[in-house]
Amino acid sequence: MNMRTIIVGEKVEAVSPKSAAPLFVLYDDLDAEASKAWLVDRMLGAGELSAFYGPPGCGKGVIIEDMALHIAAGCDWHGRAVARGSVVYIALERKRLVERRAIAFRNKHGLRNVPFAIVGGVYDFRDVTTAAQIAEICREVEHKTGQAVVLIVIDTVSRALAGGDENSPKDMGALVTVTAKLQEDTQAHILLVHHIPHDSDRLRGHGALLGAVDTTIAVANGGAARSARVVKANDSEEGEGISFTIDSVEISQDGTTAAVAVPADAPPPPTSVGPRLSANAKTMLAILQEAGRDGLLTEEWNARSRDAGIGARRRADLTDARSILKRAGLVREYADRWRSQA
Template sequence: MSSLEPPPWVTEDQGFADYLNQGTAQLPKKPITLYPWPDLQAMERRKYLIKGLLEQGGMSVVYGESNSGKTFFALDIAAHMSLGWSWQDRKTRKGKVIYIAAESGLGIAERLIAFRNHHKLERYGELYLALRTILLVGENNDCDQLIEKIKETEDVELVVVDTLARAMGGGNENSSEDMGFFIRCCDKIREETGAHVMVIHHSGKDSSRGARGHSSLRAAIDTEIEVSQDSGVITAQVLKQRDGKLGDQFSFELTPIEIGEDEDGEPITSCVLSPCLIAPKEKKLSGQKRRALDILRNCIIDKGEKRQVRKEMPMVDCVTLSEYRDYLKREKISSSDKPDSENKAITRAIDQLNNAGITCSYTDYIWIVDRKDKSGQTNPG
């Protein structure tokens, strides 16, 4: 423990050991209860927040690059839930929503006005904005105050934290201690209020590596959704689903909506999400290719490392073919349980991605081709 450096907000008097053991973001101790197998049948089943996507009382991360549309995506979910509307033809659990708009709070308000105008709402959903940073890391965090406010509001089903960076204040996203503190705060919110916590987050410098920051965040969440934008189409894709189906994809376009006039009498506009059938970049991918690519992305996020596979090539984020084959086998890319048929299906899936120029493999490694860098388009040698 002594080898770890304390975060900047830990005073010399407090000491790092006291910081780690403090109860500010600790869940209350509960007795250990063991349930025999026969009793499990009568236990309450998990309930959905959005059927097949988000669990009631769970935790999710929606991440993407700047201006990818991740806030539009989260706000669209929040607005639909607060109104009790289905979302993308999926049932939702109607409930109050608290949206912590720590980044561009007034911009969020304008987007909600655009949503109201676009849908010609005669009633408002029970959605509440917090227009300031709410810290969920550090000695002076706002975790308990936020929980108190959620309880006062009553029947809150969803809390959106936009963004993780703002909620961490001066904390370090790459630090296991700081990220662990943030996760404990989110767990405490969920435990004491029953609300689902959705965290809006940024991609790292290399988007193929997933959300930036310490890997403990991905391990802690139930659902991870990547949001990207290409040629004006916003695509949200499920990359992690602890107890559900991977690979679900939703595509949208931004529709400009007039929301008023400025002081010069000129129109003020914002946007709403409008569903579209499919993102242009995905048209060439069959269902099986798409699934194999999703599995490779998850494999790279979990086990990838940056390597220069050949001297004449740039560094790439890659995994070994053995690691990727293990993931394909675990995710049952083959419908057959026979080892020979399974191995053939796995080899076929890898070959299809390589032949389509989506991935590249050489010696023992495989990686996803960077469309901006044509040097990896063709399989070497």
Template structure:
């Protein structure tokens, strides 16, 4: 990009607009950071963002700009594979638009920087997001406590943004003496466009904004960290492999009320609409055996399944993914007593 000077009147002639990568959270072509203590959930959030952007799915109910993602991984490659597989299970889809490095980068090293950019340009020439997880493992031979070395790092990141037009998201550790700031030189925070502190209490992971330049400070977002079995994967002892996923946490949900995600709510709403449209009554023999079922209208599971599959067409799922999504939602609705099933006929509880 050449160096230019522009009259301010040309800039003020048109109202600038935010170019969101994730609405109200991070903009395109900016530098952001997630920081927190070990095991706080920061990588879970980074991977959730990556997967949602790659498949074009809302992140924490915020719209995303769909695009490809480069993930510069510094450690835990086997763990990353399991976590991304768990995200495939959660969203019932796969993607080829997240690209993970096979080793850490050394970003302040000129040779490494050139190699990284060449690989990005060869494999993923138009990324929307580049995640650096963790900053420490991808920093190179410099000192993160040195303002001079952090300055070199930010020059590299600026060059990457200018070259790719992607947002860069750093995943970093909190300070040794204070968990309220990222580790290293204060020059790092000064150079950021947006920053979030990630903390974990019990199974609740919270993302709290600690710096923002060009938009209103977003409210904290919390997630439940929940186990996620991985279908078809077994460990050495033959037991099912599990990972974990994030589910949006809503502390305003009254105690005892069931929380359904967006897809589960849509599937339940489809059943309700079918019952209103063409629900049938149970045979008298069934009602005689269980009088509590009297007065309700029912839909056969095949009709419900057909309607749900049509809904899932919007998510571009293949047949197997549709089957899994419907089965998982149906089982949860049964378990949480949102629906009643009798001889493959379903009604609302």
């Protein structure tokens, strides 16, 4: 075994290298040619954590399962390349519905031998032992399919908390910790399905989840077409997205049908005079416009907005106004710097 020496104080000691994986990487060992690996090109990074969210009836369950099945089948999704692999869909609610949608997908596309596994039951994602349980299921799926698990869908955050409080930093923080452990154990991308408050378009619950995810994707029903758009991206462009409609496919001789997603052209821009903005959103937009081409970092924008009286009593007012501006296409964010698009 090769030996190396280190200097401790005035003594030189011999140290034998360990065979275990290193716990760190040194600056000089970083790969100068490192590039981001994508699960879905320009939308979801491989091995990352994401959250899809939207109001009831927006079609998020349909489009998430459609994307997951395309990944498992190794088929481009809305013209975007995917990294093929096994998918584990943890249906903590409506497992039978998830099964029916998969059958509809199979009937529509005629695909077989797709490594897509649906898991039902009750799991408490505040309990760290849950990560080990799900990781073991993933290993069984890999053994059965011969393909590594690249995506784990957890549907939904509310059920994953198993009675916990979405607004509690303790409960939401525990969920974040367990999903991080699951990422570490499986190296798979973890996708969380979540909801929004009835009076806002942001992620519901404590901000610990928003802070932890690499990407958030908002699903919306625009009438003629539905959309799934990147709202937050830690190290990629925001605003990327796809448009789709929903069709029904018969899956049984008794006439039972299930929904499938169908790619659609992006809807034309609205012809109205402009989006309706809240007073807070108008003020925050004016602040950002005053900053000029360089824009503002998030905390800089927050600080100037607080000086204008926004968020002093309710911190979520800052997030809500920012979300309104992003959805209206009036602001863009990259690497934590915001710029006006108006």
